Amino acid sequence: MTPIEAFERARRRSAVWIGVGLLLVAAVYVRALVFTPVEAVQGLAQKIFYIHVPSAWVAFLAFGILGVTSAVYLFLKDPRVDLFAASTAEVGMVFTTAVLVTGPIWGKPIWGTWWTWDARLTLTLFLWFVVLGYLVLRTAVHEPGQRARYSAVLGILGALLVPFIHVSVYLFRTMHPMPVVLRPGKPTLPGAMLATLLFSFAVFTLFFVALLWHRYALARLADTRARAEAERADA
């Protein structure tokens, strides 16, 4: 099997898993909206929690991977690692966008405002802009080695924000709630809500893996075709 055939196969397989992921996300919607008890104080708006928090988890997972792969690239200079990092950044950007859209829709009925320049919100928005800069940078620099090196440095800088965002609710006076699962000690949620949240965590993580796999297959496919064309042009 040629590399192009292998990546085409990965593309087809991952597309199936994206479909599976979407069906499972629909199952999360049904479980969260229909089969999970309504929280007494916040009411139905609290149900935003079951998509907002798992989206944030995946976004931070993605940018954690971006930071590690960017550092690995600077050591190995392997273009495959660079393509993987770029794929992670793009997919992570989508999840961060979902966080930044669902957060204010939750904030309005509970805090009385769509947005506040609170530490966690501001840092998350800042991370979104850093990753946007990362993706724009990749379209602006055409020499592959230079593009990969610049991107890796920016990727590491963006990833450095992730642990800081997670602990920002402890470091600053903030309106954002404290973690309820990824925290020292046991989770503080009632059982049925925790089960829905953990199901949502698992589904969003699987959906992320499927999207990342597909995005990486597309990147490798485009890269392999570009290299083959360059070789033909040289011959």
Place this chain on the structure above:
Amino acid sequence: MPDNGGFAVAAYIAAAVIYLGYAIYLVRGGRAKG
């Protein structure tokens, strides 16, 4: 209990649009320049 179900519906629809939109974009080939 507060009557704020509309916000929950809006957030779920917004997230669905983002995820479904990106999935369709990607499966149709994305930008794919790496």
